[in-house]
Amino acid sequence: METKILSTSEYDIALAGEILKNGGLVAFPTETVYGLGADALNDESVKKIYIAKGRPSDNPLIVHIAEKNDIFPLVKEVTPAAKALIDYFFPAPLTIILPKSDKIGNTVSGGLKTVAVRMPQNETARALIKAAGTPIAAPSANTSGLPSPTKAKHVIDDMEGKIDAVINGEDCDFGIESTVITLASDVPTILRPGAVTKEMLEAVIGRVEIDSAVLEGMKNNETAASPGMKYKHYAPKAKIMLVHASGEKYERFVNAKKDAFALCFEEDNITIPKVTFGRKSDDASQAKELFDALRQLDERGAKKVYARIPNKNGVGMAVYNRLIRAAAFCIIDLEKPFTIGLTGPTGAGKGHVGKYLAELGFHILDTDIYARKVCEKNSPYLSVLADEFGNDIIENGILNRQLLADRAFCSAEKTAQLNAILHPAILELCRKDAEFPSILDAPLLFECRGNEMCYKTIAVIACAEIRKKRIMHRDNISAEQAQARMRAQKSEEYYKANSDFIIMNDGSDIKTQINTILEEIL
Ligand code: TXA
Numbered sequence: 236m237e238t239k240i241l242s243t244s245e246y247d248i249a250l251a252g253e254i255l256k257n258g259g260l261v262a263f264p265t266e267t268v269y270g271l272g273a274d275a276l277n278d279e280s281v282k283k284i285y286i287a288k289g290r291p292s293d294n295p296l297i298v299h300i301a302e303k304n305d306i307f308p309l310v311k312e313v314t315p316a317a318k319a320l321i322d323y324f325f326p327a328p329l330t331i332i333l334p335k336s337d338k339i340g341n342t343v344s345g346g347l348k349t350v351a352v353r354m355p356q357n358e359t360a361r362a363l364i365k366a367a368g369t370p371i372a373a374p375s376a377n378t379s380g381l382p383s384p385t386k387a388k389h390v391i392d393d394m395e396g397k398i399d400a401v402i403n404g405e406d407c408d409f410g411i412e413s414t415v416i417t418l419a420s421d422v423p424t425i426l427r428p429g430a431v432t433k434e435m436l437e438a439v440i441g442r443v444e445i446d447s448a449v450l451e452g453m454k455n456n457e458t459a460a461s462p463g464m465k466y467k468h469y470a471p472k473a474k475i476m477l478v479h480a481s482g483e484k485y486e487r488f489v490n491a492k493k494d495a496f497a498l499c500f501e502e503d504n505i506t507i508p509k510v511t512f513g514r515k516s517d518d519a520s521q522a523k524e525l526f527d528a529l530r531q532l533d534e535r536g537a538k539k540v541y542a543r544i545p546n547k548n549g550v551g552m553a554v555y556n557r558l559i560r561a562a563a564f565c566i567i568d569l570e571k572p573f574t575i576g577l578t579g580p581t582g583a584g585k586g587h588v589g590k591y592l593a594e595l596g597f598h599i600l601d602t603d604i605y606a607r608k609v610c611e612k613n614s615p616y617l618s619v620l621a622d623e624f625g626n627d628i629i630e631n632g633i634l635n636r637q638l639l640a641d642r643a644f645c646s647a648e649k650t651a652q653l654n655a656i657l658h659p660a661i662l663e664l665c666r667k668d669a670e671f672p673s674i675l676d677a678p679l680l681f682e683c684r685g686n687e688m689c690y691k692t693i694a695v696i697a698c699a700e701i702r703k704k705r706i707m708h709r710d711n712i713s714a715e716q717a718q719a720r721m722r723a724q725k726s727e728e729y730y731k732a733n734s735d736f737i738i739m740n741d742g743s744d745i746k747t748q749i750n751t752i753l754e755e756i757l
């Protein structure tokens with residue numbers, strides 16, 4: 236089929252109206268996204284929309300009207316809440332759902348008993364509906380699953396050859412689809428957030444709820460209040476991952492990535508290939524540019540994309556709702572660091588494993604280093620130690636280690652008191668420095684409860700003979716001295732009982748063991 240490219244002239248709109256009247260498909264601009272229209276009262280025409288888009292037949296369409304009163308024949312009843320919303324908002328980027336009248340066929344409603352109705356703000360859209368002389372059923376004019384079209388070019392890319400005509404109008408003002416609110420439930424509920432926010436709606440009709448699928452996605456076995464929610468959406472070919480982090484952390488994380496793109500705000504300082512979607516504190520600009528940005532990523536051949544998470548307030552909620560679907564709900568949370576604990580007895584080769592993990596890009600949190608930091612000159616923890624073990628253990632801000640050792644190691648009780656101060660202090664410093672992903676390298680991982688800040692734990696063990704040789708060689712000591720040190724350590728069983736994974740470092744290939752574990756964890 237040849238797809239006519241029409242202008243927004245009166246002549247072309249009249250022509251497009253004729254095409255619709257005669258059962259054809261016309262894509263047209265609205266203030267939200269481009270729509271793919273057919274005569275809503277003609278089931279045969281509406282079926283063509285599903286075919287052109289590759290849309291599942293149980294996903295209903297929005298019916299577009301040119302005048303407020305045009306809603307009456309389409310619904311059973313215009314309820315008081317519906318009347319209030321229509322009077323206050325229409326024409327608007329707002330779709331309301333009500334029980335349908337018999338005029339609405341099963342193809343438009345996807346088999347549901349309700350119908351979604353919207354009166355667009357865009358002048359071209361309304362002129363077209365008038366020219367057609369019938370309400371127009373119109374989903375977004377993209378191939379199902381792809382980002383919605385916000386420019387005529389996007390529509391042509393997806394629909395050329397599959398539909399009768401495209402009206403080549405302006406870029407869409409809002410850039411994300413309308414807010415969808417159902418008034419067919421007990422409490423009015425937002426099924427899809429958009430430019431008309433919850434606060435704006437509540438100011439007119441009182442309490443409004445947000446469907447749980449808006450921010451969290453559907454759980455298995457749940458029936459969708461809005462069938463569109465259960466389908467894959469807005470997804471470019473690239474794998475998108477949302478990165479939850481403050482600006483600087485996001486930049487540091489993303490700039491270290493190879494073979495990846497950033498999907499970020501204009502202000503972000505990014506050194507890898509990037510596509511931006513609006514400005515940081517301007518959710519309207521993010522909404523306007525998001526779908527185009529997703530399409531650009533495909534054009535540039537992006538495979539892996541790390542996206543900045545927008546603020547979820549106001550219109551930001553709508554941006555977040557689209558982006559999280561484009562990412563198939565994949566979020567990397569840098570604020571909740573993903574840390575893996577690494578431990579093991581002396582001589583087993585924990586350091587060796589740590590080195591390889593560092594090569595793989597893990598940030599190493601070495602508790603030995605943080606233990607020194609806790610006790611260094613002017614450390615805020617020194618006064619806590621002084622309170623417990625006497626003010627004279629500190630001279631001019633410097634810790635007298637010998638004196639502390641004398642007082643702390645004279646009894647098991649005193650040693651426990653020392654640990655009760657040092658261990659939380661060490662972990663607090665580690666937590667502050669944790670990045671995504673980190674290794675908490677701690678000989679006493681379980682004793683100091685460092686495992687509680689870890690997602691998973693790994694212990695490195697080796698047989699006694701091998702460990703003894705390693706310790707003698709490493710510390711240049713006798714077999715007896717090495718043996719004495721080993722006796723002070725926990726048994727192999729202890730590590731096996733407490734760790735999620737064990738690496739046996741007795742000559743077998745540790746890299747393969749580590750890779751297998753990481754594959755399971757990640
Ligand atoms: O801004 C927009 O709303 C654009 C422009 C073209 O007007 N249209 C649009 O349509 O986004 P579409 O089909 O891409 O999205 C309509 C959404 C789908 O998620 C669908 O499941 C839901 O609205 N929907 C439609 N009728 C419904 C109904 N009766 N009950 C529940 N959800 C409904």
Ligand code: MG
Binds near residue numbers: 374375383
């Ligand atoms: Mg759509």
